[in-house]
Amino acid sequence: MGAAESVPATGPAVAQPPAAEGVVELPSALVIVGPSGVGKGTLINRLMEADKSYGFSCSHTTRPPREGEVNGVHYHFTSHEAMEAEIAAGKFLEHAHVHKNIYGTSIQAVQDVANAGRCCVLDIDVQGARQVRKAGLRAIFVFIAPPSLEELEHRLRGRATDSEEQITTRLRNAQEEVESVKEAGLYDCVIVNNNLEDAYRQLVAVAKRALAGEVGPSLGSPRGSPTAAAAAAAAGGAGAASADAEPGSGSTAGRASSSSSGVVQQRRTSSGAAALNSTATFKAWLPGEGQSQLNSPHTDEAALLPGAVAASAAGYGWERQHGRVAVVTGAGSGVGWELATSLALAGMRVVAVSRRKAQLEKLQQAMLDAGLAQEDFLPVVADLTKEAEVSALPRIVAKRWPGAGIDVLINNAAVARTDGSLMSGSTEAWVDTVSTNVLGTALATREAVQSMEERQQWGHVINICCAEEGSGMHAATKQAVCSMAQELRLEARARGVPLRVSTITPTALNSYFFRTRAGRNKPRSRHEAADSPSGADATEGAAAQEQPTGSLLHASDVVQACVWCLSAPDHVDVSDITQAFKRAQGGRPQ
Numbered sequence: 001m002g003a004a005e006s007v008p009a010t011g012p013a014v015a016q017p018p019a020a021e022g023v024v025e026l027p028s029a030l031v032i033v034g035p036s037g038v039g040k041g042t043l044i045n046r047l048m049e050a051d052k053s054y055g056f057s058c059s060h061t062t063r064p065p066r067e068g069e070v071n072g073v074h075y076h077f078t079s080h081e082a083m084e085a086e087i088a089a090g091k092f093l094e095h096a097h098v099h100k101n102i103y104g105t106s107i108q109a110v111q112d113v114a115n116a117g118r119c120c121v122l123d124i125d126v127q128g129a130r131q132v133r134k135a136g137l138r139a140i141f142v143f144i145a146p147p148s149l150e151e152l153e154h155r156l157r158g159r160a161t162d163s164e165e166q167i168t169t170r171l172r173n174a175q176e177e178v179e180s181v182k183e184a185g186l187y188d189c190v191i192v193n194n195n196l197e198d199a200y201r202q203l204v205a206v207a208k209r210a211l212a213g214e215v216g217p218s219l220g221s222p223r224g225s226p227t228a229a230a231a232a233a234a235a236g237g238a239g240a241a242s243a244d245a246e247p248g249s250g251s252t253a254g255r256a257s258s259s260s261s262g263v264v265q266q267r268r269t270s271s272g273a274a275a276l277n278s279t280a281t282f283k284a285w286l287p288g289e290g291q292s293q294l295n296s297p298h299t300d301e302a303a304l305l306p307g308a309v310a311a312s313a314a315g316y317g318w319e320r321q322h323g324r325v326a327v328v329t330g331a332g333s334g335v336g337w338e339l340a341t342s343l344a345l346a347g348m349r350v351v352a353v354s355r356r357k358a359q360l361e362k363l364q365q366a367m368l369d370a371g372l373a374q375e376d377f378l379p380v381v382a383d384l385t386k387e388a389e390v391s392a393l394p395r396i397v398a399k400r401w402p403g404a405g406i407d408v409l410i411n412n413a414a415v416a417r418t419d420g421s422l423m424s425g426s427t428e429a430w431v432d433t434v435s436t437n438v439l440g441t442a443l444a445t446r447e448a449v450q451s452m453e454e455r456q457q458w459g460h461v462i463n464i465c466c467a468e469e470g471s472g473m474h475a476a477t478k479q480a481v482c483s484m485a486q487e488l489r490l491e492a493r494a495r496g497v498p499l500r501v502s503t504i505t506p507t508a509l510n511s512y513f514f515r516t517r518a519g520r521n522k523p524r525s526r527h528e529a530a531d532s533p534s535g536a537d538a539t540e541g542a543a544a545q546e547q548p549t550g551s552l553l554h555a556s557d558v559v560q561a562c563v564w565c566l567s568a569p570d571h572v573d574v575s576d577i578t579q580a581f582k583r584a585q586g587g588r589p590q
């Protein structure tokens with residue numbers, strides 16, 4: 001259960017060490033544009049040789065191979081007929097007639113790089129860049145400008161790869177291409193390739209931003225402003241003018257969106273173990289001690305939380321979880337939020353996964369405010385229905401914490417749509433629900449288990465199977481999540497590996513969804529009723545206040561069960577926990 005994740009995630013892995021800042025996003029693409037002979041290939045090759053986090057989008061072309069060019073590496077060399085057929089079949093993200101040949105970027109080429117968790121680098125012409133911009137690919141667009149057209153001609157001739165006719169065509173086209181820098185909103189930055197070292201340093205800076213999942217111009221360089229630098233270049237002005245990417249420049253999104261930047265990072269002065277055992281620390285979070293330091297959107301439960309964790313863990317084997325890596329899905333709100341905060345505060349390294357960047361930023365700030373060290377906590381924007389984004393998780397973990405891998409996976413994310421009825425629901429709602437709840441859980445499980453297998457360190461998978469009876473496709477998928485745990489357990493046993501698998505099934509959770517079904521609250525939008533068991537919406541609204549829900553289960557109850565599962569000694573296999581609310585005398589939840 002957990003987040004009603006509705007904001008699509010993007011991009012990929014972290015090549016930059018997640019240097020204690022911001023929410024991690026998968027890489028954006030890097031689109032490199034510029035006239036023939038300006039040095040795009042030279043710069044791109046250098047970038048890719050220096051850092052394997054970048055992958056080249058291998059284009060198709062109808063031009064014949066040059067000496068030394070390898071099919072499938074430099075280009076997919078093809079015929080006009082074959083290429084036109086594939087374009088007609090919709091296989092290309094963009095294509096263009098360039099210097100009398102057809103060039104194009106296939107969807108597969110970009111997908112292959114993204115699936116490998118790399119930042120995809122495209123080397124394309126201006127027409128292609130316009131199409132890619134229109135297609136909405138998450139990317140940073142860089143124009144490489146020549147210091148002068150004379151120098152461009154000099155380079156083209158010096159390269160000695162093209163016929164005189166081709167050189168003439170390319171130079172003629174170059175003038176028009178350089179003009180394109182004036183198109184508002186097309187490029188995010190311009191690098192004038194005069195001195196190769198300077199240009200390379202600038203490219204590295206902007207490439208790092210793409211690797212970190214950023215898009216758009218960097219701070220102080222609003223879209224469209226590259227024009228000045230490029231115009232200077234087009235007019236023959238020398239110098240490495242750049243509207244962006246000062247060497248060492250930081251990340252735009254990191255600065256703009258990360259609440260951590262500008263905030264003095266708070267370091268834990270003690271280990272997780274100390275935090276768990278420190279009554280003083282916990283006391284401040286107990287009810288009656290003022291506002292929750294967790295600054296949770298669901299304050300009633302958050303205030304109880306650390307006490308619950310402490311109580312659960314006391315006397316059991318919690319200590320072995322200190323420093324281990326727990327991935328919590330659906331961490332943007334509800335149970336996921338509570339799990340992420342509790343486990344981190346109790347000494348685990350937590351990867352909080354959500355589609356909703358804004359929620360993760362709030363969560364991150366709450367963690368910092370609570371005194372958690374940034375390096376023990378990693379928010380990752382990822383869409384569980386996208387294989388490339390899920391499979392990037394182990395790599396992201398290894399980058400943040402070298403030598404570590406996923407030790408614990410808590411499959412909590414789920415979507416519950418109000419239009420998910422099996423008798424009258426929409427197909428779209430079903431697909432949404434099945435994709436996130438079933439496919440997403442399966443993908444996350446496979447990646448986590450493989451991460452454990454590679455390190456031969458078997459950990460724990462916990463599936464949160466909460467479903468309200470009568471919630472249609474949501475309930476059906478949660479049954480599937482439960483069955484998946486059972487199957488996983490059997491597979492692990494058959495292979496003789498000590499993977500631990502548990503399910504937690506809370507019934508009648510104090511959730512927005514539950515109260516909506518009980519007629520205590522009305523859904524305000526389709527997504528609002530998604531699985532956000534203790535989200536802010538769950539505690540708002542006059543109807544909710546009229547009907548006290550104090551005896552229903554809380555997110556913290558689910559956390560407590562998780563902690564208990566994780567604390568159980570080696571010889572105790574906790575397979576399934578079902579939690580029910582305490583009924584009032586009349587048999588109805590209070």
Ligand SMILES: Nc1ncnc2c1ncn2[C@@H]1O[C@H](COP(=O)(O)OP(=O)(O)OP(=O)(O)O)[C@@H](O)[C@H]1O
Nearest residue numbers: 035036037038039040041042155159193194195196
């Ligand atoms: N800053 C520079 N100073 C001098 N020569 C350069 C510089 N950058 C690149 N070159 C040279 O310019 C030539 C053209 O470079 P390159 O092949 O990388 O261009 P390109 O933009 O990739 O061309 P195309 O679009 O046709 O593939 C090469 O011989 C390269 O070594």
Ligand SMILES: Nc1nc2c(ncn2[C@@H]2O[C@H](COP(=O)(O)O)[C@@H](O)[C@H]2O)c(=O)[nH]1
Nearest residue numbers: 035036059096098103104105123124125128
């Ligand atoms: N629109 C696209 N343009 C592309 C693609 N791949 C390369 N190119 C551009 O073509 C010229 C010429 O390349 P060359 O290898 O023949 O010198 C170059 O400027 C590239 O940017 C593509 O997939 N789409």
